[in-house]
Amino acid sequence: EGFEVAILGATGAVGTRLIQQLEQSTIPVSKVRLLASSRSAGKTLQFKGQDVTVEEAKPESFEGVDIVLASAGGGVSKKLLPEAVKRGAVCVDNTSAFRMDPDVPLVVPEVNEKALYNHHGIIANPNCSTIQMMVALEPIRKEFGLKQIIVSTYQAASGAGQSALNELKQEAQDFLDGKEMKADIFPTKGDKKHYPLAFNLLPQIDVLEDNLYSHEEWKMIHETKKIMLDDMDSTDIKVTATCVRVPVPISHGESIWIDTVDHDAASVEKIREAVKNFPGAVLEDDPEHQVYPQPINATGKRETFVGRIRPDLENKGAFNLWVVSDNLLKGAAWNTVQIAEHLVKDDLVHVN
Ligand code: A2P
Numbered sequence: 001e002g003f004e005v006a007i008l009g010a011t012g013a014v015g016t017r018l019i020q021q022l023e024q025s026t027i028p029v030s031k032v033r034l035l036a037s038s039r040s041a042g043k044t045l046q047f048k049g050q051d052v053t054v055e056e057a058k059p060e061s062f063e064g065v066d067i068v069l070a071s072a073g074g075g076v077s078k079k080l081l082p083e084a085v086k087r088g089a090v091c092v093d094n095t096s097a098f099r100m101d102p103d104v105p106l107v108v109p110e111v112n113e114k115a116l117y118n119h120h121g122i123i124a125n126p127n128c129s130t131i132q133m134m135v136a137l138e139p140i141r142k143e144f145g146l147k148q149i150i151v152s153t154y155q156a157a158s159g160a161g162q163s164a165l166n167e168l169k170q171e172a173q174d175f176l177d178g179k180e181m182k183a184d185i186f187p188t189k190g191d192k193k194h195y196p197l198a199f200n201l202l203p204q205i206d207v208l209e210d211n212l213y214s215h216e217e218w219k220m221i222h223e224t225k226k227i228m229l230d231d232m233d234s235t236d237i238k239v240t241a242t243c244v245r246v247p248v249p250i251s252h253g254e255s256i257w258i259d260t261v262d263h264d265a266a267s268v269e270k271i272r273e274a275v276k277n278f279p280g281a282v283l284e285d286d287p288e289h290q291v292y293p294q295p296i297n298a299t300g301k302r303e304t305f306v307g308r309i310r311p312d313l314e315n316k317g318a319f320n321l322w323v324v325s326d327n328l329l330k331g332a333a334w335n336t337v338q339i340a341e342h343l344v345k346d347d348l349v350h351v352n
Helices: 015-024 072-086 109-118 128-144 162-178 215-229 269-274 329-345
Strands: 003-008 027-034 044-047 052-053 067-070 089-092 123-125 145-156 238-245 252-260 280-281 304-311 318-323
Touching: 003 072, 015 027, 015 044, 015 329, 027 044, 027 052, 067 072, 067 329, 072 089, 089 329, 109 128, 109 215, 109 329, 128 145, 128 215, 128 252, 128 269, 128 280, 128 304, 128 318, 128 329, 145 215, 215 238, 269 280, 269 304, 269 318, 304 329, 318 329
Parallel strands: 003 027, 003 067, 067 089, 089 123, 145 238, 280 304
Antiparallel strands: 044 052, 145 252, 252 318, 304 318
């Protein structure tokens, strides 16, 4: 009378939120398996007040598992999720491993829940920055159409994982103590050079590619098209992105410029109304009272907060807005669990 659920990467920044979001979800859970690397095997975590021992993730860990929620890195997902599917599980993957696979739905439930019906065992959770942009822009696209998106992100440290968040805190402490800051992770693990993030801004998230964009920027461009238009190469919406890491622990900010299709219909008032009525979006836009979205207020919440909506003064039908959401919740753990809730509700996953 319930699903057996495995959380892959249960000890990480997203993994710990996956546990919490699953506890609060509508999914009936008969058993939970917490999987991580061999380093964490034997450690104890809690699920609904019960101790659960963390196990090393192996192909056999998925015997009898119905639902896998994965956030242990792309390499781990590539290796282990096909093993889980072989054993009858449906996987919701928070990594970028399968996002662009044409057989893998890339889903933000508020936008393209229907794509779930075409799943073949793996469903991908989009990149954190893409997800919150979709929640903010879909109500506008639905009503007025979208021709173009220009986005600059202000991305929190926790997007790079728990160790990255620890590094930011240590750097800040060292800076205030007058010591030298030690950088091992930012801008991105495994790259040749590392720079401190504390009291700094880094215009590189993930690797820089030959096309001069960072991989994070590439993801925002192509994932947006796959989610909104069901075609990653479509030119129906032009998208360009600049992704910047900022010394904020949790919750990403985004400055977004959009050009609508229906220039005569679109107005600030109507966009506010559309955002207000869209599930998952919260309008926080009251300039008179200095109300606008902030990472400090968004952290710990499932919603995407939208404000500073204003017209481009020189381009009719174009607008600027500011969007903030908890990158570990809607950007990761909550969207993943929300997808799993829809799979259960729509009868797209079964008890093995
Ligand atoms: P562990 O804590 O044992 O290293 P974050 O995104 O916060 O860095 O977390 C990454 C998550 O992925 C952690 O739970 C981590 O477990 C897990 N992980 C890392 N490498 C592996 C691996 N090879 N197999 C399974 N889980 C892994």
